[in-house]
Amino acid sequence: MTMGGGAMLGIDPDTVGNPDIGLPTRQVMALNGTSSYANVAGPLVDETGSFTATAWGRLDGEKFKDRTKSYNVRVMGQSGTANSSWSLRYEQAAGSSAGKWKFARPTSDVNAPSYATVTQSDVADKDRWVRLTVVYDAQQARATGDGDAVTRGGMFLYVNTAQSGGSTGISHTAPWQAIGNFEVGRGMSDGVLTRYFPGHIADVRVWTGAMSASAIGDLYAGEQ
Known part of the structure; x- marks a missing residue:
């Protein structure tokens, strides 16, 4: 993965004082929210099938204090031509100091598409690390109400171990494959790489x- 736009490996803010007590610091990706990113040639997986993506994220609370603005920033996602075929993002509405993590997939690779979106149940923490995991289960069945007929394809979001999307996920039955770069700290939106993430990201998988x-849950517990 290549970093650009001022992205750098920096000391985890939670470990800055560790040398004073004889403990090591940790290096994580530091992103300025205006130009920083990392990417690698994609796609990494078949996005028409089942996949999982996970990362630790830490929002810089200072960058979200202007309540006259709305915010939509990306942790990671797979770029298409006009939009990311999927993205993990944080959104905060104008007039609010509280936002939520979201897992979004557009219905097609065009400008201003409609989206299937899983939204975090609780309010997102700032200035604190959280394990963010998105899952697309291509085999997740959902009854249509027409006899035994079912549709398949469900989206799930986990913040640490808290699941959003319900027991069968949010329906997304027509996934499409993007072939651009896999992006961290920004994303494709209406043909432009934008939505830069202010804060820190680590352990992208x-x-x-x-x-x-x-x-x-086991993955999260093993990292505590």
Whole structure:
């Protein structure tokens, strides 16, 4: 993965004082919210099938204090031509000091598409690390109400171990494959790379297959 736009490896803010007590510091990706990013040639997985993506994220609270503005910033996602085929993002409405994490997938690679979105149930923390995990389960079945007919495809979001999306996820039945770069700290929106993330990101991982809630819990517990 290549960093650009001023992105750098910096000391985790939570470990800055560690040398004073004889403990090590930790290096994480530091992003300025205006130009910083990291990317690698994509796609990393088949996005029409099941996949899981996870990262630790830490929002810089100072960058979200202007309540006259709305905020939409990206942790990571897969770039298409006009939009990201999926993205993990933080959104905060104008007039509010509280925002939420979201997992979003547009219905097609065009400007101003409609989205299937999973929204965090609780309010997002700032200036605190959280483990963010998104899961697309291509085999997740959902009854249509027409006899035994079902649709397949469900989206799930986990903040630490708290799941959003319900037991069968948010429906997304027509996934499409993007072939651009995999982006961290920014994303494609209406043909422009934008939505720069202010804060810190660490331990980005993406793999094929839908991770279960219990496995995500085990992953989180193992990192405490």
